[in-house]
Amino acid sequence: MIDLVISLDSTSARPLYEQIYDFIKTEIQNGGLPVAERLPSSRILAKQLEVSRSTVTLAYEQLVSEGYIENRPHRGYFINDLAGLYRLDPVKQRRKLRPDEAKAEEYRYDFSPAGVDLKSFPYNIWRKLTKELLAADSQELFRLSEPQGERELRETMALYLHHARGVRCTAEQIIIGAGNDYLMMLLQLILGDTRICAMERLTYRKAADILKLLGNEVISVEMDEYGLRTDALKHSGASLIYVMPSHQFPLGTVMPVKRRAELLAWAADGADRFIIEDDYDSEFRYKGRPIPALQGYDTLDRVIYIGTFSKSIAPSIRISFMVLPLSLMERYCSVGARFSTTVSRLDQKLLTEFIRGGYYERHLNRMRGIYKGRHDILMDELKKLRHLVEVSGEHAGTHVLLHMKNGMTEREAVESAKNAGIRVYELSSYGLEKTKEMHTILLGYANLSEKEIPQAVRSLAGCWDTYQTKTS
C-alpha cells in the first residue's frame, strides 16, 4: 500500500475532494506513484487527512471514472498502468498563426463596389418584429428547422421570386442556407462530382475561388457585349457555367434573350450540364423594369438560381437561397437534405414576416430611391470629367465603370487617387487570369452620401487632370 502525503488547504475555495483528486492525478501523470500498487483505503486516508470518508470516496471515484485508478471489489483501489504513453506538456508552444495585418489604410472617400448602405436599414421594424417573435411562442422558435428551411419562408420566397424576378418554382425547390458560400458547398455535394466550370473572363472572383476550393476547375471564357461567349464553350469540356445574366459583375452587362437561349441550348446539349445563375443585385435598376431572371426562361430544367439578402438587407444577415431545377431534387433529397439547416428558426421567421408584412418591398423601394439619388449625382458630376473618362454600366447596381481617356493605366489612376485619399478600384483585379494593362476603374457609390460624391469626384478630377497636364 502506498503512503500518500497530501497537504490540504482548508481555506481554499476548491473543495477538499478536488484537492485530493488533483494531487493523486498529478502524481500518476508524473510517474510519481508505482503502477499496480494499492492506494490507502478511503477509511485510512480519511483518518489521516482528517476529512470525511465520503470526501475521499468522491475523489477516488472521479479517478476511477477517468481511468487513473481501478476499483477491485473487496480489494481496494489500484493504480492503473498508463504504459508510459501519457505525457503532459502544460504549455503548448504558441506559434504565430497569422501575420500581423497591415494597418487598414485610411481613405477620405472609398468608392467600394461592395458597399451596402447600412445607415438606411429599417432597424426599428427589425427590432419590432424580433420583439414580437420572441414574445410569442418562444419554445416553438427554438426547435430545429427543416434542413431545407422553414416551409413558410420558402413559400413566401417562391411568391416573391415569381413576382419580382420572374422565377418559376415551388417552395419544394427552394433551399435556404447561411450565405452563398455555404450554398455552393451544398450544391457541390448535390452535383456529386467536380467539374469544369466556365466563368466570364471578368467576374465575381470570390465565386471562382470557392468553386476551385471545392475541387472544380474554373476556366476563363471570353466575353462580348452580351456576356459569356457561348461559341467559346464548344471544346472546353465545361459542364457547369456560372453567370450573372441580369446584371453582370463587374461590367454591368445585361445578357440579352438570344444569348440566354444559347446558354440554355448549350445546357440541353449534354446530359449533365447546369447553369448557375447568381442573381446578386437585381433589385437595383434605375431604368425601366427589372430584367427577369434567366431561370424564368428555363424550360429545360438546367438553371440553378442563387440569391442573397446580403446586398438587399445587410451583409450580416447570413440568409441566402437557392432554387434547384426539378432534375436535381432527387439528389438534394438523398444528399443535401441530410445536412441540418444552417439558419436559425428565429431568423427565418423574422425574414418571413419582413417580406410578408411588405417591409422588404418598402425597404427595397426606399433603397432604390437612395441609390438612384447617389447614382444621378455621380453621373452629373462625371459629366464634368467627359474629357477624362467614358462611363458605362450605369443603369443598375451600385457602381459604374470609368474608362480612362487620358492614357492613364488603372494602376496610375488608382495610385494618383490614393494620394488624394480616395479609394477607387481596378477592373483587372476582377480578372480570372492576369490580363494586360487595362484602363478601367470601378466606382461604387452605395456607401457615399449625396454630399460626399461631388467632393470626391472633384478631387478625382484634380488628380487625373494633373496627370494629363504632366504628360501632355
Add this chain to the structure above:
Amino acid sequence: MIDLVISLDSTSARPLYEQIYDFIKTEIQNGGLPVAERLPSSRILAKQLEVSRSTVTLAYEQLVSEGYIENRPHRGYFINDLAGLYRLDPVKQRRKLRPDEAKAEEYRYDFSPAGVDLKSFPYNIWRKLTKELLAADSQELFRLSEPQGERELRETMALYLHHARGVRCTAEQIIIGAGNDYLMMLLQLILGDTRICAMERLTYRKAADILKLLGNEVISVEMDEYGLRTDALKHSGASLIYVMPSHQFPLGTVMPVKRRAELLAWAADGADRFIIEDDYDSEFRYKGRPIPALQGYDTLDRVIYIGTFSKSIAPSIRISFMVLPLSLMERYCSVGARFSTTVSRLDQKLLTEFIRGGYYERHLNRMRGIYKGRHDILMDELKKLRHLVEVSGEHAGTHVLLHMKNGMTEREAVESAKNAGIRVYELSSYGLEKTKEMHTILLGYANLSEKEIPQAVRSLAGCWDTYQTKTS
C-alpha cells in the same frame, strides 16, 4: 414595317408601357413577329395607340435591355433573331418531390434520447440581451463577421472551454459555424482529401452519414468497456477517428485515460492522422466532476475538438464550434477562411453576452439540476423493474440503457411499449452495420417531467411483465 394591333386597357392597374412591352414580348416569343423587321417608330405607334411618345419609348427600351429588339441609330427598332431557340412552356409539370410523410405516430410518452427540455430555457434573459444588443449600435451589428467568427466570442469560448472542459487552445484555433454538419463540411475541405474514418460499432449515426456523404469511407470498429478498440485499428488503413471520449453515444462509456493515450499514440504513428472529438453533451454529468476533454491531453496536436450549443441551449441556435490543432491552422487559413461565416454577428454577440454575463453557466447548472431530478426519479422507478432489466450508462447525459433480462428482443420490447403508447428506442438502430438481434433499449428523459416518468415506467413494466407471463 410591321403593323402592331395592340389593345390597351386604360382601366388596368398595369402601366400602359408595361402592356405594350408585354404584348410585343409575347408576340416575339411566340414567333408572331417576323425577324429583322422594323417596328413602327415610337412617334407613329404613340399616335396610333393614343398614348404619349415616352410611354412607347419606355416599352421599346425595356425590350432592347432584354434583347428582344435592337435599336439601330437613325434607322429605328428591329426585331432580333432568337434563332428558334426560345421556347416558353408556361406551366412546368409538377412532379411529386417527396412521398407524403406518414402521419407522425402519436405516443403518450416519448423517451427520445435526442430530447432537449426547451421549457426551461431562460427566454427572458435571451429577450433582454437581444433587445439590448439591437438597441445599441445596430449598424455595427449588421456588418459581416470574420470568416472564423467574432473574435470576442472566440476569446470567450477559449476561456470557457479551458475552464469547463480542460481544452487548451487560443482564440485563433476556434472556428465558429452554423451547426456540426456545416463544420464537418468545412473540416473536410481543410483536411483536403477523403479518408478512411474509424468509428465505434455503435455510435452517432448522423455523423457517420455526414462523413460518408463527404466522400469518406467509414469503417466500424469493435469496442470494449473502454470505447473504441485501438488494437483493431492496426491494418484498417484509417487516418481519421471519430470518438466521443467523455460520454460515448449511445453507450455512455467514459474513455479512460489509458485508452485515450493509446488513441493519441495511434495518431502520432502516422504523418497525417487525426482524431475528431465530438464533445456533444459533456455538460450533463451527475456523479463527480465532468470528465475532461481528450483535447486537453493532446500534446501531439492531433485532436480536432467539436462542440455545439444545440444540446446545452437549444437545437435551433445553430452555433457550433471547432478547435483545430495548430498543425491544421495553415490549411484553415488558406482554405477554410475563404468561406464567409455562417453565423450572423447578432447571434454571435448574443451568445458572447450570454456566456460572459454568467447566464450560460447558470442555465447549465439549472438544467443539470432539472435533468438530475428526472434521472433520479427514473432510476428509482427502474429499481422496481430489476427483475426485468439491468440499467447502464446512468452517470451522465440524458438517457440510460436498459438490458432486457426477460428474453425480450429489442423489437419486441419496442413493439409492446408502442402498444401502450410509449416510445422507446432500440440500441441496434445506432449500429453502423446490421447487427444480430440485441436486447437493449434506450430511454431518454430530457423531455419528460418528473410527474410523467413514474407513470411511463409503470406502463412499461406492465407491458414487459405481461410478456414474461405469456412466455414463461
